[in-house]
Amino acid sequence: MEIDPFIFRLSIFILSIFIGYYVVWSVTPSLHTPLMSVTNAISSVIIVGAIVAALANSSENIFNSSSTFGFFAIILAAINIFGGFLVTQRMLQMYKKKNKK
Protein backbone atom coordinates (compact mmCIF):
# COMPACT_ATOMS: atom_id res chain seq x y z
CA MET A 1 0.00 0.00 0.00
CA GLU A 2 1.22 3.46 -0.84
CA ILE A 3 1.82 6.06 1.85
CA ASP A 4 -0.17 9.25 1.50
CA PRO A 5 2.16 12.24 0.87
CA PHE A 6 0.34 13.95 3.72
CA ILE A 7 2.11 11.59 6.12
CA PHE A 8 5.48 12.75 4.79
CA ARG A 9 4.53 16.36 5.33
CA LEU A 10 3.28 15.54 8.78
CA SER A 11 6.62 13.87 9.53
CA ILE A 12 8.49 16.97 8.38
CA PHE A 13 6.19 19.09 10.53
CA ILE A 14 6.65 17.06 13.68
CA LEU A 15 10.41 16.72 13.26
CA SER A 16 10.62 20.48 12.73
CA ILE A 17 8.79 21.07 15.99
CA PHE A 18 11.48 19.05 17.71
CA ILE A 19 14.23 20.96 15.93
CA GLY A 20 12.54 24.20 16.91
CA TYR A 21 12.30 23.03 20.51
CA TYR A 22 16.02 22.35 20.85
CA VAL A 23 17.17 25.31 18.79
CA VAL A 24 15.03 27.81 20.66
CA TRP A 25 16.08 26.56 24.09
CA SER A 26 19.65 27.30 23.10
CA VAL A 27 18.82 30.92 22.29
CA THR A 28 20.32 33.20 24.92
CA PRO A 29 17.62 35.05 26.91
CA SER A 30 19.14 38.43 26.09
CA LEU A 31 18.27 37.81 22.44
CA HIS A 32 14.64 36.89 22.99
CA THR A 33 13.38 40.11 21.42
CA PRO A 34 15.39 39.62 18.20
CA LEU A 35 14.18 36.01 18.25
CA MET A 36 10.60 37.20 18.12
CA SER A 37 11.24 39.67 15.33
CA VAL A 38 13.17 37.15 13.24
CA THR A 39 10.54 34.43 13.69
CA ASN A 40 8.09 37.05 12.55
CA ALA A 41 10.11 37.67 9.43
CA ILE A 42 10.56 34.01 8.53
CA SER A 43 6.93 33.09 9.11
CA SER A 44 6.17 35.57 6.33
CA VAL A 45 7.49 32.95 3.94
CA ILE A 46 3.73 32.54 3.59
CA ILE A 47 4.32 35.03 0.77
CA VAL A 48 5.00 32.05 -1.52
CA GLY A 49 1.32 31.14 -1.22
CA ALA A 50 0.34 34.73 -1.87
CA ILE A 51 2.47 34.86 -5.02
CA VAL A 52 0.94 31.65 -6.38
CA ALA A 53 -2.54 33.01 -5.67
CA ALA A 54 -1.76 36.34 -7.31
CA LEU A 55 -0.31 34.77 -10.45
CA ALA A 56 -3.09 32.23 -10.88
CA ASN A 57 -5.29 34.16 -13.26
CA SER A 58 -5.82 34.90 -16.88
CA SER A 59 -4.08 37.86 -18.52
CA GLU A 60 -7.44 39.50 -19.24
CA ASN A 61 -8.51 39.47 -15.66
CA ILE A 62 -5.54 40.24 -13.44
CA PHE A 63 -7.56 41.16 -10.38
CA ASN A 64 -10.16 38.48 -9.93
CA SER A 65 -11.51 37.75 -6.48
CA SER A 66 -8.91 35.14 -5.62
CA SER A 67 -5.84 36.94 -6.92
CA THR A 68 -6.86 40.19 -5.25
CA PHE A 69 -6.57 38.47 -1.90
CA GLY A 70 -3.22 37.16 -3.08
CA PHE A 71 -2.02 40.66 -3.91
CA PHE A 72 -3.11 41.99 -0.52
CA ALA A 73 -1.34 39.12 1.18
CA ILE A 74 1.82 39.95 -0.78
CA ILE A 75 1.84 43.49 0.60
CA LEU A 76 1.27 42.29 4.18
CA ALA A 77 3.91 39.59 3.99
CA ALA A 78 6.40 41.91 2.29
CA ILE A 79 6.01 44.49 5.08
CA ASN A 80 6.81 41.74 7.51
CA ILE A 81 9.74 40.29 5.62
CA PHE A 82 11.55 43.59 5.09
CA GLY A 83 10.46 45.07 8.42
CA GLY A 84 11.23 41.91 10.37
CA PHE A 85 14.69 41.22 9.00
CA LEU A 86 15.78 44.87 9.01
CA VAL A 87 14.63 45.59 12.52
CA THR A 88 16.32 42.39 13.70
CA GLN A 89 19.51 43.50 12.00
CA ARG A 90 19.21 46.91 13.64
CA MET A 91 18.82 45.33 17.06
CA LEU A 92 21.64 42.85 16.61
CA GLN A 93 24.02 45.62 15.55
CA MET A 94 23.57 47.12 19.00
CA TYR A 95 24.74 44.06 20.93
CA LYS A 96 28.40 44.79 21.55
CA LYS A 97 31.07 43.41 23.79
CA LYS A 98 33.04 45.38 26.31
CA ASN A 99 35.84 47.69 25.16
CA LYS A 100 34.91 47.48 21.54
CA LYS A 101 33.88 50.86 20.34
Place this chain on the structure above:
Amino acid sequence: MISANLSAVFYLISGILFILALRGLSSPDTSRQGNYLGIAGMIIAIVVTFLSVENFSTSLIYVIIFLMIGGAIGAFIAFKIPMTAMPELVAGFHSLVGLAAVFVAIAAYLNPEAFNLGVTGNIKLASLIEMSIGAAVGAITFSGSIIAFLKLRGIMSGSPIIFTGQHFLNLALGVTIFFLIFYLCKSQFDSIFWALIVISFLVGILLIIPIGGADMPVVISMLNSYSGWAAAGIGFTLENTALIITGALVGSSGAILSYIMCKAMNRSFLSVILGGFGADNSSDSAKEKADQKPVKSGNAEDAAFLMKNASSVIIVPGYGMAVAQAQHALREMVDKLKKNDIKVTYAIHPVAGRMPGHMNVLLAEANVPYDEVFELEDINNDFANSDVAFVIGANDVTNPVAKTDPKSPIFGMPVLDVEKCKSVLFVKRSLSPGYAGIDNELFYKDNTLMLFADAKKMTEDIVKNLD
Protein backbone atom coordinates in the same frame (compact mmCIF):
# COMPACT_ATOMS: atom_id res chain seq x y z
CA MET B 1 10.57 27.15 -15.12
CA ILE B 2 11.75 24.40 -12.85
CA SER B 3 10.23 21.08 -11.93
CA ALA B 4 8.13 20.58 -8.83
CA ASN B 5 10.74 18.24 -7.40
CA LEU B 6 13.56 20.74 -7.82
CA SER B 7 11.54 23.53 -6.27
CA ALA B 8 10.69 21.24 -3.34
CA VAL B 9 14.43 20.74 -2.78
CA PHE B 10 14.97 24.50 -2.79
CA TYR B 11 12.13 25.00 -0.32
CA LEU B 12 13.83 22.47 1.92
CA ILE B 13 17.08 24.44 1.66
CA SER B 14 15.33 27.63 2.63
CA GLY B 15 13.74 25.82 5.58
CA ILE B 16 17.20 24.71 6.72
CA LEU B 17 18.52 28.26 6.39
CA PHE B 18 15.70 29.42 8.67
CA ILE B 19 16.71 26.83 11.26
CA LEU B 20 20.29 28.13 11.06
CA ALA B 21 19.03 31.69 11.45
CA LEU B 22 17.47 30.77 14.79
CA ARG B 23 20.53 28.75 15.75
CA GLY B 24 22.66 31.85 15.26
CA LEU B 25 20.78 33.58 18.08
CA SER B 26 22.44 31.33 20.64
CA SER B 27 25.08 34.04 21.01
CA PRO B 28 25.24 37.71 19.99
CA ASP B 29 28.46 36.98 18.05
CA THR B 30 26.83 34.55 15.64
CA SER B 31 23.45 36.26 15.56
CA ARG B 32 24.17 38.72 12.75
CA GLN B 33 25.41 35.95 10.49
CA GLY B 34 22.28 34.00 11.40
CA ASN B 35 20.11 36.88 10.27
CA TYR B 36 21.84 36.91 6.87
CA LEU B 37 21.16 33.19 6.50
CA GLY B 38 17.52 33.88 7.22
CA ILE B 39 17.42 36.56 4.54
CA ALA B 40 19.11 34.16 2.09
CA GLY B 41 16.47 31.53 2.89
CA MET B 42 13.70 34.01 2.19
CA ILE B 43 15.24 35.10 -1.12
CA ILE B 44 15.58 31.48 -2.24
CA ALA B 45 11.94 30.75 -1.36
CA ILE B 46 10.63 33.77 -3.26
CA VAL B 47 12.83 33.28 -6.34
CA VAL B 48 11.93 29.59 -6.56
CA THR B 49 8.25 30.46 -6.38
CA PHE B 50 8.62 32.84 -9.31
CA LEU B 51 10.58 30.24 -11.29
CA SER B 52 8.02 27.51 -10.75
CA VAL B 53 5.14 29.54 -12.14
CA GLU B 54 4.18 28.07 -15.48
CA ASN B 55 2.95 30.95 -17.57
CA PHE B 56 4.24 34.41 -17.01
CA SER B 57 1.49 36.91 -17.52
CA THR B 58 1.45 40.64 -17.02
CA SER B 59 0.37 40.04 -13.45
CA LEU B 60 3.99 39.23 -12.64
CA ILE B 61 4.75 42.93 -12.91
CA TYR B 62 1.99 43.67 -10.45
CA VAL B 63 3.34 41.06 -8.06
CA ILE B 64 6.73 42.75 -8.10
CA ILE B 65 5.17 46.19 -7.65
CA PHE B 66 3.13 45.02 -4.65
CA LEU B 67 6.18 43.31 -3.22
CA MET B 68 8.12 46.56 -3.50
CA ILE B 69 5.34 48.61 -1.93
CA GLY B 70 5.16 46.27 1.06
CA GLY B 71 8.94 46.11 1.26
CA ALA B 72 9.26 49.90 1.26
CA ILE B 73 6.68 50.24 4.03
CA GLY B 74 8.40 47.52 6.06
CA ALA B 75 11.87 49.02 5.60
CA PHE B 76 10.56 52.47 6.52
CA ILE B 77 9.02 51.15 9.74
CA ALA B 78 12.13 49.15 10.61
CA PHE B 79 14.41 52.18 10.37
CA LYS B 80 12.07 54.69 11.99
CA ILE B 81 10.78 52.73 14.95
CA PRO B 82 12.29 53.68 18.33
CA MET B 83 13.60 50.72 20.32
CA THR B 84 11.18 51.45 23.17
CA ALA B 85 8.29 50.74 20.78
CA MET B 86 9.55 47.25 20.01
CA PRO B 87 6.79 45.34 21.85
CA GLU B 88 4.00 47.00 19.89
CA LEU B 89 5.96 46.65 16.66
CA VAL B 90 6.26 42.90 17.18
CA ALA B 91 2.56 42.68 18.03
CA GLY B 92 1.76 44.64 14.88
CA PHE B 93 3.91 42.35 12.75
CA HIS B 94 2.19 39.29 14.22
CA SER B 95 -1.15 40.68 13.15
CA LEU B 96 0.14 41.03 9.58
CA VAL B 97 1.28 37.40 9.46
CA GLY B 98 -2.14 36.36 10.74
CA LEU B 99 -4.01 38.43 8.19
CA ALA B 100 -1.74 37.25 5.36
CA ALA B 101 -2.53 33.66 6.37
CA VAL B 102 -6.25 34.43 6.26
CA PHE B 103 -5.93 36.05 2.82
CA VAL B 104 -3.96 33.15 1.38
CA ALA B 105 -6.52 30.71 2.77
CA ILE B 106 -9.34 32.73 1.20
CA ALA B 107 -7.51 32.87 -2.13
CA ALA B 108 -7.01 29.11 -2.01
CA TYR B 109 -10.66 28.57 -1.16
CA LEU B 110 -11.88 30.76 -4.00
CA ASN B 111 -9.49 29.36 -6.58
CA PRO B 112 -8.45 25.85 -5.53
CA GLU B 113 -7.38 24.94 -9.08
CA ALA B 114 -4.41 27.28 -8.78
CA PHE B 115 -3.09 25.25 -5.87
CA ASN B 116 -4.06 21.79 -7.19
CA LEU B 117 -6.58 21.33 -4.41
CA GLY B 118 -9.51 20.22 -6.54
CA VAL B 119 -12.18 22.44 -8.05
CA THR B 120 -14.40 25.09 -6.54
CA GLY B 121 -17.19 23.49 -4.54
CA ASN B 122 -15.33 20.20 -4.48
CA ILE B 123 -12.07 20.83 -2.68
CA LYS B 124 -10.10 17.86 -1.36
CA LEU B 125 -11.17 17.07 2.19
CA ALA B 126 -7.69 17.19 3.72
CA SER B 127 -6.93 20.53 2.05
CA LEU B 128 -10.21 21.95 3.24
CA ILE B 129 -9.49 21.02 6.84
CA GLU B 130 -5.95 22.40 6.59
CA MET B 131 -7.01 25.68 5.08
CA SER B 132 -9.85 26.21 7.55
CA ILE B 133 -7.48 25.62 10.44
CA GLY B 134 -4.95 27.98 8.87
CA ALA B 135 -7.64 30.62 8.30
CA ALA B 136 -9.11 30.28 11.80
CA VAL B 137 -5.76 30.42 13.60
CA GLY B 138 -4.64 33.25 11.31
CA ALA B 139 -7.77 35.25 12.09
CA ILE B 140 -7.34 34.72 15.84
CA THR B 141 -3.71 35.81 15.54
CA PHE B 142 -4.74 38.91 13.60
CA SER B 143 -7.43 40.26 15.87
CA GLY B 144 -5.63 39.17 19.05
CA SER B 145 -2.45 40.94 17.96
CA ILE B 146 -4.39 44.08 17.10
CA ILE B 147 -5.76 44.16 20.66
CA ALA B 148 -2.29 43.49 22.07
CA PHE B 149 -0.93 46.27 19.86
CA LEU B 150 -3.57 48.75 21.05
CA LYS B 151 -2.90 47.87 24.68
CA LEU B 152 0.87 48.16 24.33
CA ARG B 153 0.59 51.41 22.42
CA GLY B 154 -1.60 52.80 25.18
CA ILE B 155 -4.50 53.47 22.82
CA MET B 156 -6.49 50.94 24.79
CA SER B 157 -6.25 50.67 28.56
CA GLY B 158 -3.88 47.95 29.74
CA SER B 159 -6.25 46.87 32.48
CA PRO B 160 -8.15 43.65 31.91
CA ILE B 161 -11.69 43.81 30.55
CA ILE B 162 -13.83 41.22 32.25
CA PHE B 163 -17.52 40.47 32.06
CA THR B 164 -19.64 37.65 33.39
CA GLY B 165 -19.95 34.62 31.21
CA GLN B 166 -16.73 35.50 29.42
CA HIS B 167 -15.16 32.06 29.65
CA PHE B 168 -18.42 30.43 28.72
CA LEU B 169 -18.74 32.63 25.64
CA ASN B 170 -15.17 31.83 24.57
CA LEU B 171 -15.81 28.14 25.02
CA ALA B 172 -19.05 28.33 23.05
CA LEU B 173 -17.32 30.17 20.22
CA GLY B 174 -14.46 27.68 20.23
CA VAL B 175 -16.89 24.81 19.91
CA THR B 176 -18.71 26.70 17.16
CA ILE B 177 -15.48 26.94 15.19
CA PHE B 178 -15.09 23.17 15.28
CA PHE B 179 -18.67 22.64 14.15
CA LEU B 180 -18.27 25.13 11.34
CA ILE B 181 -15.15 23.36 10.08
CA PHE B 182 -17.04 20.07 10.26
CA TYR B 183 -20.01 21.39 8.28
CA LEU B 184 -17.77 23.18 5.83
CA CYS B 185 -16.17 19.85 5.00
CA LYS B 186 -19.56 18.27 4.49
CA SER B 187 -21.31 20.98 2.51
CA GLN B 188 -18.62 23.38 1.20
CA PHE B 189 -21.00 26.32 1.44
CA ASP B 190 -19.16 29.62 1.06
CA SER B 191 -21.18 31.24 3.82
CA ILE B 192 -19.84 28.76 6.36
CA PHE B 193 -16.27 29.59 5.37
CA TRP B 194 -16.92 33.31 5.87
CA ALA B 195 -18.70 32.69 9.17
CA LEU B 196 -15.70 30.68 10.33
CA ILE B 197 -13.37 33.60 9.65
CA VAL B 198 -15.64 36.18 11.30
CA ILE B 199 -16.06 34.09 14.44
CA SER B 200 -12.32 33.48 14.62
CA PHE B 201 -11.71 37.24 14.49
CA LEU B 202 -14.12 37.59 17.39
CA VAL B 203 -12.39 34.87 19.40
CA GLY B 204 -9.05 36.63 18.95
CA ILE B 205 -10.46 39.83 20.42
CA LEU B 206 -12.21 38.09 23.30
CA LEU B 207 -9.12 36.07 24.08
CA ILE B 208 -6.84 39.07 24.63
CA ILE B 209 -9.07 41.73 26.23
CA PRO B 210 -9.15 40.07 29.68
CA ILE B 211 -5.36 39.92 29.88
CA GLY B 212 -3.64 42.73 31.73
CA GLY B 213 -0.62 44.84 30.81
CA ALA B 214 2.10 43.01 32.70
CA ASP B 215 1.00 39.67 31.27
CA MET B 216 1.88 41.04 27.85
CA PRO B 217 5.16 39.09 27.62
CA VAL B 218 3.10 35.90 27.66
CA VAL B 219 0.53 37.27 25.23
CA ILE B 220 3.11 38.36 22.68
CA SER B 221 4.90 35.02 22.88
CA MET B 222 1.61 33.20 22.54
CA LEU B 223 0.58 35.20 19.47
CA ASN B 224 4.04 34.55 18.06
CA SER B 225 3.32 30.87 18.47
CA TYR B 226 -0.14 31.18 16.88
CA SER B 227 1.26 32.97 13.84
CA GLY B 228 3.56 29.98 13.39
CA TRP B 229 0.76 27.43 13.60
CA ALA B 230 -1.29 29.47 11.13
CA ALA B 231 1.63 29.47 8.70
CA ALA B 232 2.05 25.72 9.17
CA GLY B 233 -1.64 25.15 8.44
CA ILE B 234 -1.31 27.08 5.19
CA GLY B 235 1.92 25.20 4.49
CA PHE B 236 0.02 21.89 4.58
CA THR B 237 -2.61 23.29 2.24
CA LEU B 238 -0.01 24.50 -0.24
CA GLU B 239 2.10 21.39 0.24
CA ASN B 240 5.08 23.65 0.79
CA THR B 241 7.98 22.32 2.86
CA ALA B 242 9.52 25.71 3.63
CA LEU B 243 6.25 26.91 5.07
CA ILE B 244 5.68 23.75 7.10
CA ILE B 245 9.19 23.84 8.59
CA THR B 246 8.97 27.54 9.35
CA GLY B 247 5.52 27.25 10.86
CA ALA B 248 6.71 24.48 13.17
CA LEU B 249 9.82 26.46 14.18
CA VAL B 250 7.91 29.64 14.91
CA GLY B 251 5.11 27.76 16.62
CA SER B 252 7.44 25.97 19.01
CA SER B 253 9.56 29.07 19.51
CA GLY B 254 6.56 31.10 20.67
CA ALA B 255 5.36 28.25 22.85
CA ILE B 256 8.74 27.98 24.59
CA LEU B 257 8.87 31.72 25.19
CA SER B 258 5.37 31.63 26.68
CA TYR B 259 6.50 28.80 28.94
CA ILE B 260 9.59 30.71 30.07
CA MET B 261 7.52 33.82 30.77
CA CYS B 262 4.87 31.92 32.73
CA LYS B 263 7.53 30.18 34.76
CA ALA B 264 9.18 33.51 35.56
CA MET B 265 5.86 34.67 37.00
CA ASN B 266 5.09 31.36 38.69
CA ARG B 267 1.73 31.25 36.95
CA SER B 268 0.17 28.56 34.85
CA PHE B 269 -0.36 29.27 31.19
CA LEU B 270 -4.06 28.64 31.65
CA SER B 271 -4.43 31.26 34.38
CA VAL B 272 -2.75 33.86 32.17
CA ILE B 273 -5.03 33.01 29.26
CA LEU B 274 -8.14 33.12 31.40
CA GLY B 275 -6.94 36.57 32.39
CA GLY B 276 -8.16 39.02 34.95
CA PHE B 277 -4.96 39.07 37.02
CA GLY B 278 -4.44 42.43 38.66
CA ALA B 279 -7.99 43.48 37.92
CA ASP B 280 -9.03 44.13 41.49
CA ASN B 281 -6.65 46.54 43.12
CA SER B 282 -8.87 46.40 46.16
CA SER B 283 -6.17 45.18 48.51
CA ASP B 284 -7.23 47.68 51.17
CA SER B 285 -5.11 46.04 53.81
CA ALA B 286 -2.02 46.72 51.73
CA LYS B 287 -2.93 50.37 51.43
CA GLU B 288 -3.50 50.71 55.14
CA LYS B 289 -0.16 49.16 55.85
CA ALA B 290 1.42 51.63 53.49
CA ASP B 291 0.02 54.52 55.49
CA GLN B 292 1.34 53.23 58.76
CA LYS B 293 4.82 52.19 57.86
CA PRO B 294 7.58 54.75 57.67
CA VAL B 295 9.47 55.16 54.45
CA LYS B 296 12.89 56.67 54.02
CA SER B 297 13.10 58.90 51.04
CA GLY B 298 16.06 60.72 49.64
CA ASN B 299 17.20 62.88 46.77
CA ALA B 300 19.72 62.60 43.97
CA GLU B 301 22.50 63.91 46.16
CA ASP B 302 22.01 61.13 48.73
CA ALA B 303 21.91 58.55 45.98
CA ALA B 304 25.06 59.86 44.35
CA PHE B 305 26.85 59.87 47.71
CA LEU B 306 25.83 56.27 48.43
CA MET B 307 26.96 55.02 45.08
CA LYS B 308 30.22 56.93 45.07
CA ASN B 309 31.18 55.19 48.26
CA ALA B 310 30.20 51.76 47.07
CA SER B 311 32.54 49.27 45.49
CA SER B 312 29.89 47.34 43.60
CA VAL B 313 26.53 48.39 42.24
CA ILE B 314 23.83 46.24 40.64
CA ILE B 315 21.28 47.94 38.40
CA VAL B 316 17.78 46.43 38.25
CA PRO B 317 15.85 47.90 35.32
CA GLY B 318 12.14 47.38 34.68
CA TYR B 319 9.28 48.60 32.54
CA GLY B 320 9.43 52.04 34.19
CA MET B 321 12.83 52.59 32.63
CA ALA B 322 11.37 51.91 29.20
CA VAL B 323 8.45 54.28 29.81
CA ALA B 324 10.73 57.07 30.98
CA GLN B 325 13.32 56.27 28.26
CA ALA B 326 15.94 56.44 30.95
CA GLN B 327 18.37 53.92 29.43
CA HIS B 328 20.78 56.50 28.00
CA ALA B 329 20.91 58.54 31.19
CA LEU B 330 21.47 55.30 33.07
CA ARG B 331 24.43 54.41 30.87
CA GLU B 332 25.91 57.84 31.52
CA MET B 333 25.55 57.29 35.24
CA VAL B 334 27.21 53.89 35.01
CA ASP B 335 30.10 55.35 33.01
CA LYS B 336 30.75 57.86 35.77
CA LEU B 337 30.64 55.12 38.41
CA LYS B 338 33.05 52.97 36.44
CA LYS B 339 35.49 55.86 36.25
CA ASN B 340 35.56 55.75 40.03
CA ASP B 341 36.50 52.05 39.88
CA ILE B 342 33.09 50.88 40.97
CA LYS B 343 32.01 47.54 39.62
CA VAL B 344 28.62 47.81 37.90
CA THR B 345 26.46 45.00 36.59
CA TYR B 346 22.87 44.75 35.43
CA ALA B 347 20.32 42.21 36.70
CA ILE B 348 17.38 41.40 34.46
CA HIS B 349 14.29 39.50 35.47
CA PRO B 350 12.79 37.45 32.62
CA VAL B 351 9.47 39.31 32.76
CA ALA B 352 10.89 42.81 33.22
CA GLY B 353 9.28 44.94 30.53
CA ARG B 354 6.52 44.07 28.14
CA MET B 355 8.12 41.36 26.03
CA PRO B 356 10.82 38.71 26.37
CA GLY B 357 14.25 40.36 26.25
CA HIS B 358 12.78 43.88 26.28
CA MET B 359 15.29 45.28 28.80
CA ASN B 360 18.26 43.71 27.02
CA VAL B 361 17.41 45.48 23.79
CA LEU B 362 17.04 48.85 25.50
CA LEU B 363 20.35 48.46 27.31
CA ALA B 364 22.01 47.37 24.08
CA GLU B 365 20.59 50.47 22.43
CA ALA B 366 22.24 52.58 25.13
CA ASN B 367 25.57 50.87 24.27
CA VAL B 368 25.71 48.75 27.40
CA PRO B 369 28.01 45.81 26.58
CA TYR B 370 26.00 42.61 26.73
CA ASP B 371 28.56 40.86 28.93
CA GLU B 372 27.70 43.23 31.79
CA VAL B 373 24.06 42.20 31.68
CA PHE B 374 23.02 39.12 33.64
CA GLU B 375 19.91 37.00 33.93
CA LEU B 376 18.14 36.34 37.21
CA GLU B 377 19.71 32.99 38.06
CA ASP B 378 23.23 34.12 37.13
CA ILE B 379 23.31 37.17 39.34
CA ASN B 380 20.92 36.53 42.20
CA ASN B 381 23.65 35.36 44.56
CA ASP B 382 25.67 38.51 43.98
CA PHE B 383 23.20 40.82 45.72
CA ALA B 384 24.39 39.63 49.13
CA ASN B 385 27.94 40.72 48.31
CA SER B 386 27.07 44.05 46.73
CA ASP B 387 26.86 47.48 48.24
CA VAL B 388 24.09 49.16 46.30
CA ALA B 389 21.15 47.90 44.28
CA PHE B 390 19.74 50.58 41.99
CA VAL B 391 16.16 49.62 41.13
CA ILE B 392 14.87 51.69 38.26
CA GLY B 393 11.35 51.11 37.03
CA ALA B 394 11.06 47.57 38.37
CA ASN B 395 8.71 46.69 41.20
CA ASP B 396 6.97 43.33 41.51
CA VAL B 397 10.05 41.42 40.36
CA THR B 398 11.90 42.66 43.46
CA ASN B 399 9.15 42.10 46.01
CA PRO B 400 10.39 39.88 48.87
CA VAL B 401 6.78 38.97 49.63
CA ALA B 402 7.03 36.40 46.86
CA LYS B 403 9.40 34.47 49.10
CA THR B 404 7.81 35.05 52.49
CA ASP B 405 4.03 35.34 52.28
CA PRO B 406 2.21 32.24 51.01
CA LYS B 407 -1.02 34.26 50.82
CA SER B 408 0.39 36.78 48.37
CA PRO B 409 -0.76 36.35 44.77
CA ILE B 410 2.82 36.45 43.60
CA PHE B 411 4.06 33.92 46.17
CA GLY B 412 6.51 31.51 44.57
CA MET B 413 7.44 33.79 41.74
CA PRO B 414 11.21 33.90 41.37
CA VAL B 415 12.35 37.39 42.37
CA LEU B 416 15.63 39.28 42.46
CA ASP B 417 17.08 39.22 46.00
CA VAL B 418 17.52 42.97 46.00
CA GLU B 419 16.94 43.32 49.75
CA LYS B 420 20.14 41.39 50.48
CA CYS B 421 22.20 44.32 49.25
CA LYS B 422 23.72 46.63 51.86
CA SER B 423 21.53 49.42 50.59
CA VAL B 424 18.79 49.69 48.03
CA LEU B 425 17.99 52.74 45.93
CA PHE B 426 14.48 52.53 44.57
CA VAL B 427 13.52 55.00 41.84
CA LYS B 428 9.77 55.28 41.62
CA ARG B 429 7.24 57.98 41.03
CA SER B 430 5.09 57.19 44.07
CA LEU B 431 4.44 54.53 46.66
CA SER B 432 1.63 53.03 44.60
CA PRO B 433 1.67 49.27 44.33
CA GLY B 434 2.90 47.67 41.12
CA TYR B 435 0.90 46.01 38.45
CA ALA B 436 -0.06 43.06 40.60
CA GLY B 437 -1.65 45.46 43.08
CA ILE B 438 0.61 44.24 45.85
CA ASP B 439 2.45 46.46 48.24
CA ASN B 440 6.21 46.05 47.98
CA GLU B 441 7.75 45.31 51.37
CA LEU B 442 11.04 46.50 50.06
CA PHE B 443 9.86 50.11 50.36
CA TYR B 444 9.81 49.91 54.15
CA LYS B 445 13.08 48.13 54.78
CA ASP B 446 15.70 49.99 56.78
CA ASN B 447 18.26 49.74 54.05
CA THR B 448 15.98 51.09 51.34
CA LEU B 449 16.12 54.67 50.20
CA MET B 450 13.18 55.71 48.04
CA LEU B 451 13.90 58.20 45.27
CA PHE B 452 10.56 59.67 44.27
CA ALA B 453 10.92 61.03 40.76
CA ASP B 454 10.65 60.24 37.11
CA ALA B 455 13.27 57.61 36.31
CA LYS B 456 15.01 59.64 33.64
CA LYS B 457 15.05 62.90 35.57
CA MET B 458 16.33 61.24 38.72
CA THR B 459 19.10 59.46 36.85
CA GLU B 460 20.16 62.69 35.18
CA ASP B 461 20.24 64.45 38.55
CA ILE B 462 22.38 61.69 40.00
CA VAL B 463 24.77 62.04 37.07
CA LYS B 464 25.16 65.76 37.89
CA ASN B 465 25.79 64.97 41.53
CA LEU B 466 28.44 62.39 40.72
CA ASP B 467 30.84 65.02 39.40
